[in-house]
Amino acid sequence: MEYNFDEVISREETDTVKYGLREKLFGSKDVIPMWVADMDFRVPKEVQDALKARVEHPIFGYTIQSERCWESVVNWLERRHNWKVDQKELVFSPGIVPALSLLVHAFTKPEDKVLVFSPVYTPFFEAIKGNGRKVVPHHLQEVEGKYTIDFSVLEEQLSQGVKVMIVCNPHNPSGRMWTKPELQRLVELGKKYDTLIVSDEIHADLVLWGNKHTPMATVSEEAANRVITCMAPSKTFNLAGLNASYLVFKNETLQKQYRSVAGTLHLDFGGTMGTEAMIAAYTYGEEWLEQLLPYLERNISLVVNFIKEHIPEIKPMVPDATYLLWLDCRALGLDDVSLKQFMVEEAGIGLNEGRLFGEGGKGWQRMNLACPKSIVEKAMAQLKVAVEKRRIVSQ
Ligand SMILES: Cc1ncc(COP(=O)(O)O)c(C=O)c1O
Structure with a gap:
């Protein structure tokens, strides 16, 4: 069976941590939630x-x-x-x-x-x-x-x-x-x-x-x-x-x-x-997993290449495993509060704050890429615009 990981499935009504806590954590329901580590994909049919x-x-x-x-x-x-x-x-x-x-x-x-x-x-x-x-x-x-x-x-x-x-x-x-x-x-x-x-x-x-x-x-x-x-x-x-x-x-x-x-x-x-x-x-579930992994690889490559080309201020650590991408945002020159504010209010994305991962995490953000490619593309476009605006302001 072929799985369609591009399918966008609303999780709004299902009391999920990822969507249900947006307002509380990010102050807005409008952020694209790319934080807590679960996926926006349907499970294998057999499950x-x-x-x-x-x-x-x-x-x-x-x-x-x-x-x-x-x-x-x-x-x-x-x-x-x-x-x-x-x-x-x-x-x-x-x-x-x-x-x-x-x-x-x-x-x-x-x-x-x-x-x-x-x-x-x-x-x-x-x-x-x-x-x-x-x-x-x-x-x-x-x-x-x-x-x-x-x-x-x-x-x-x-x-x-x-x-x-x-x-x-x-x-x-x-x-x-x-x-x-x-x-x-x-x-x-x-x-x-x-x-x-x-x-x-x-x-x-x-x-x-x-x-x-x-x-x-x-x-x-x-x-x-x-x-x-x-x-x-x-x-x-x-x-x-x-x-x-x-x-x-x-x-x-x-x-x-x-x-x-x-x-x-x-x-x-x-x-x-x-x-x-x-x-x-x-x-x-093996067949499903074998289709999921290349999909995750493509999402990760998409973001890594996009960032390299358009947002060189951010440096991703390319993972060997998982759908989480660890982003070094230190060159944006923002303290932790301003970095979160920037991601939420200007880029419209909800990420995990690096400082919460202990020492060494300051100035980093964690991005969850287990979602349809269209969502990843939207997030990247928003992030690019936000960084471009910042560049103009700080010139
Ligand atoms: C390393 C690690 N351990 C444990 C968990 C969560 O485990 P559980 O949901 O089974 O408590 C996570 C979730 O992201 C994780 O990344």
């Missing part, structure tokens, strides 16, 4: 069919994640990532953000240090601070348009007693995929300083340009033992509202410790519709 079929049954009691569910996950991980996982290594979670918070809670004590690679997805900070733990930010360095880890600085940081490091692979906001040697070095350092590693791989299926994702837990025997992996079909198939994700524990002892926290809160199992959607997506 919608599975949900419709389940709705036909009139009883919605408690649900289990049965053999059928875990088999779909195991097969997906093997097919897409060449990763052999056993069903007993999987734990359901209604979301990765709640799982991150539970992991911090389960594996650290108040005041313990947790390291993140900054700038990074804002809830990483909240999961640590909200639990009364200390954030240790490792500042990613920009080298030739890509973020890199300074391993000597990292080693110094870990030697000060970091209990957990949270890796985001592929990385949000930059879309950087950490290489196997980089992942191996992280694991070696984790071993040396006895630091547990949480690897958030929610964007793993959205790899671009023929790249191949390396699950961190596969890079060595030590990695399998030390890394807890977070994954989900939610980013891949646009199912974030259905609350279905999971963790992979190769290490049984770590799983027990996690369950002792997640289990008491009943956050280790999930709901009826999310489970059905996950099974259908992983079982039948």
Whole structure:
């Protein structure tokens, strides 16, 4: 079946974060929302069919994640990532953000240090601070348009007693995929300083340009033992509202410790519709995904080329994966408040503010390109006019 990702589907009436919060966040309903990371595309037909079929049954009691569910996950991980996982290594979670918070809670004590690679997805900070733990930010360095880890600085940081490091692979906001040697070095350092590693791989299926994702837990025997992996079909198939994700524990002892926290809160199992959607997506969604990825690549190329030609003040960091584009807007010469104002009031687009991704994010903006090309073109045209006006004013 051929999917038409050009189709513009109104989401106005469906109480979505992306559209429903525009007024509150941007002060206007008129901005083109290119912020929160979900897509404006319809899901694979088989997913919608599975949900419709389940709705036909009139009883919605408690649900289990049965053999059928875990088999779909195991097969997906093997097919897409060449990763052999056993069903007993999987734990359901209604979301990765709640799982991150539970992991911090389960594996650290108040005041313990947790390291993140900054700038990074804002809830990483909240999961640590909200639990009364200390954030240790490792500042990613920009080298030739890509973020890199300074391993000597990292080693110094870990030697000060970091209990957990949270890796985001592929990385949000930059879309950087950490290489196997980089992942191996992280694991070696984790071993040396006895630091547990949480690897958030929610964007793993959205790899671009023929790249191949390396699950961190596969890079060595030590990695399998030390890394807890977070994954989900939610980013891949646009199912974030259905609350279905999971963790992979190769290490049984770590799983027990996690369950002792997640289990008491009943956050280790999930709901009826999310489970059905996950099974259908992983079982039948591959064809849809194979059509989605080149569409995302074309949207990203469109913006990168357009900006290069018309708006050289802005420098995009070309992602290896994901539909998020991290834009260096520092040359516009605006402070954070004025930059947001400029994007909203003059360009009419609603983006994520870089400063919210921690240090290193100031002066940057994150743009979500998982929307029809016509919307991307409109946003680019508006941005170009706004920047041109600014150039005239500041002359
Ligand atoms: C790195 C990362 N982790 C987690 C999430 C959200 O996970 P969930 O919706 O399952 O809580 C996102 C969403 O953008 C993300 O980018």
